[in-house]
Amino acid sequence: MATLGASVAGTTGVFGTEKRQEREKARQGHKFNLKYAPHEGMFKHSAGGDVISQLEYMADQGFTAFEDNGMSDRPVNVQEAIATTMQKWNMEMGVFVAHKIHWSEPNLTSGNENKREEFLSEIRKSVEVAKRVNARWVTVVPGYRDLRLEPGYQTANVVESLKRAAGILEPHGIVMVLEPLNYMNHPGMFLSKSAQGYEICKAVASPSCKILYDIYHQQITEGNLIPNIEASWEEIAYFQVGDNPGRKEPTTGEINYKNVFKYIHDRGFDGIVGMEHGNSRPDGEGELAVINAYKEVDAFM
Structure with a gap:
């Protein structure tokens, strides 16, 4: 925890002012068209192991958002330090996972009231975390299919749980x-396609229930990316990316991210695009390759 405190405090005073001016100048060197959000560890070779130093490095490179699936599990003082640093560099907080995901047994699909209450309790706790780190979005995964129930009953059970969560x-x-989620990396998951997410969001009918369209997952599950994004557009609030195969940075696989990003930008998307993928090379040069890949696919104006 002392490392976090030192990182935040290090930006104050005369030295801190000079350091901040240098960083602001560096940030002016490149401006992305979309709000791409790296995650912790993506630039550890370039910035070191401290999450605060990594955040500052992200800001230096022109990134204006940060994503952290495990934010809820961080100590409160670390959450606060992250929030302070993001505010200092005008960065937005992306998603964090709002609840325990059931990967191998039904929970929301089953209609079991105990499991539903467990989920809602975690949603309540996520509100406090979101306030602490200035997050507007939290990830929800309805979990495993209930093989003993018809799909229609499962959908009704999920919708009821999500309506209650939306009320919170x-x-x-x-x-x-x-x-x-795609069926290869996450077999057995109830929610797998964008049209299914669209149907559920329409049934919940709340501004607090939308789709996280992960382009990597949907390339595997259904392809036809831009038409499916267009069909689901009014219910999409957040994007995540990763190329396929491999789930690494754009330009390493088959997806034409320059065209996809141009489409969502031209539609006026002002939300966050989470960089939920690994680096194709596990070293500092690989981290620079990630940055350059985003510059390349973002160059569509």
Whole structure:
């Protein structure tokens, strides 16, 4: 914890002012068209192991958002230090996972009231975390299919749970974003396609229930990316990316990210694009390759 405190305090005083001016100058060197959000560890070779130093490095490179799936599990003082640093560099907080995800047994699909209450309790706790780190979006994954129930019953059970969760989130202006997952990396998940997410969001009918469209997952599950994004557009609040195959940075696989990003930019998307992927090379040069890849696919104006 002392490292975090030193990192935050290090930006104050005369030295801190000079350091900040240098960083502001560096940030002016490149401006992305979309709000790409790296995650902790993506630039550890360039910035060191401290999450605060990594945040500052991200800001130096022109990134204006940060994503952290495990934010809820961080100590409160670390959450606060992260929030302070993001505010200092005008960065937005992306998603964090709002609840325990059930990867191998039904929870929301089953309609079991105990499991539903467990989920809602975690949603309540996520509100406090979101307030602490200035997050507007939290990730929700409905979990495993219930093989003993017809799909229609499972959908009704999920919708009921999400309606109750929306009632918790709406007063705070927080949006749960439902993430459809592909069947290869996550076999057995209930929510897998964008049309299914669209159907559920329409049934919940709340501004606090939208879709997290992960382009990597949907390339595997259904392809036809731009038409499916267009069809689901009014219910999409957040994007995540990764190229396929491999789930590494754009330009390493088959997805034409320059065209996809141009489409969502031209549609006026002003939300966050989470960089939920690994680096194709596990070293400092690989980290520079990630930055350059985003500059390349973002150059569509």
